[in-house]
Amino acid sequence: MISLGIDIGSRNTKIVIWDNSQKEILFSAYTATGVIIKETIDALLDKAGNLTSSIKYSCATGYGRKMYKEADSIKSEITCHAKACHMLFPQARTVIDIGGQDSKVITLTEAGNVEDFIMNDKCAAGTGRFLEMTANKLECDISELSDLASKADKEIPLNSTCVVFAESEIIGLLAKGEKPENIARAVNNSIAKRIYAQMAPLNWQAPIVFTGGVAQGSDLVHCIGKACGHELHVPFDPEITGALGAAILAF
Ligand SMILES: Nc1ncnc2c1ncn2[C@@H]1O[C@H](COP(=O)(O)OP(=O)(O)OP(=O)(O)O)[C@@H](O)[C@H]1O
Ligand SMILES: [Mg+2]
Numbered sequence: 001m002i003s004l005g006i007d008i009g010s011r012n013t014k015i016v017i018w019d020n021s022q023k024e025i026l027f028s029a030y031t032a033t034g035v036i037i038k039e040t041i042d043a044l045l046d047k048a049g050n051l052t053s054s055i056k057y058s059c060a061t062g063y064g065r066k067m068y069k070e071a072d073s074i075k076s077e078i079t080c081h082a083k084a085c086h087m088l089f090p091q092a093r094t095v096i097d098i099g100g101q102d103s104k105v106i107t108l109t110e111a112g113n114v115e116d117f118i119m120n121d122k123c124a125a126g127t128g129r130f131l132e133m134t135a136n137k138l139e140c141d142i143s144e145l146s147d148l149a150s151k152a153d154k155e156i157p158l159n160s161t162c163v164v165f166a167e168s169e170i171i172g173l174l175a176k177g178e179k180p181e182n183i184a185r186a187v188n189n190s191i192a193k194r195i196y197a198q199m200a201p202l203n204w205q206a207p208i209v210f211t212g213g214v215a216q217g218s219d220l221v222h223c224i225g226k227a228c229g230h231e232l233h234v235p236f237d238p239e240i241t242g243a244l245g246a247a248i249l250a251f
Contacts, residue, residue, distance in 0.1 A: 002026065002054045004045075005247025006071060007080065007240070008037055008064030011100025011128065012213060014240045015044045017051055018247035027051055028240045037067045059250035061242050063101075073250065078106055078117050080245030085209040086112030087248060088241075089233050094204040096195060096224065096232070097242070098214035100128040105199045116202055124163040126194035128214045133163055134187045137170045138180045142217075145184050149219035152185035166190070185219065192223035199228070206230040211241040 001021055007014040014030040027048045034040040045052050060071035061080040077097070085095045086108060095106040102121035109115050120126055128142075135142040156178065160166035166187070173183055208230055210221055215238035225232045235241050 001056055001251065002051075003247045003250035004052075004055045004058040005080070005243040005245065005250060006041060006058065006060045006062075006065075006068060007077070007242035007246060008033060008040075008060060008062040008068060009099050009213075009242070010063045010102070012239065013037070013040045013044065013062075013064070014243040015041065015048070016240050016243040016247045017048055017055065018244065018250075020248070020251060025240075025244065028237065028243070030239060033064060037064050038070065041068060041070075057250040059246040061246040075246055075249050077242050078104060078114055078119075080242045080249060081211055082106050082108055082112065082114045082245070083248050084241045084245035085211060085235070087244075088235050089207060089209050091207050092209045092233065093206065094199070094202075094208040096199075096208060096210045096215075097212040098127060098191075098195070098210075099212045100132075100214075103127050103195060103198060103212075105195070105202060105204065107202050107204050118198055118202060120194075120198055125161060125166065126191055126198065128212075130163050130166065130187060130191055131214065131217065131220075133167055134170065134184065137167065137174070138184060140180075145187075146217040146219040148181045149184035149188050150222075151181040153179070154182050155189065156182050156186045158183075158186040158190045185223075188217070188220045188223040189227075191220060192227040195224055196227040207233055209233045209235070211235055211238045213239040215239075
């Protein structure tokens, strides 16, 4: 039994083709979410070639899930991230998902069901947008930020609670000669502080799984882990976790 999971995120669209009898991912891919959702998904499916003919069911999730009418079913991102994280880390009790434009913290029961969640989609400061702006100001690629931050030799505070003000603060720090590595670490610590504050109203507990595209940043994984007092578990390819959950839930 083969299924297709599609996560139409505000920044990237991800697909996973899942073999439910072998419990194995047969194919995964992602690309930037385009204006015409069907075109974005068709382009990803093209890459999967002949495999698409064996897909029995499909399920869409993510911000744009209702815009893809071809899916057999739709599920919320909370349900999909929870499902995949429970499968990958059966002991997981808390899931943090940080994407390009929002952040979510989900608590799970011992059986892996969603217990509660808090979503922040009002403020960019705890999301990938903050990292994208930082990479732009530090003139590097977002994938280089973690390496940079790991070379920090000083913990400096970043006082702005908003990405727009943080941009001015970063420009000011650079003008004063602050090292890019210390700024990159300060941004990660600032995101970690925000996520920890977002978790506070929830009755969260470890083990904690960190998913979403932003979980690719190993220094941020370290900073959030430090803020929570627990080491975080990160799936092999954290960006596709939501799509994997959708593929599992397609049956
Ligand atoms: N190497 C990296 N390190 C840290 N962050 C990264 C890296 N590569 C990409 N990102 C961030 O991950 C984001 C994409 O993640 P993801 O696909 O989970 O977002 P999304 O699902 O589209 O957004 P949302 O869930 O907010 O709707 C990018 O916009 C970028 O900010
Ligand atoms: Mg997402």
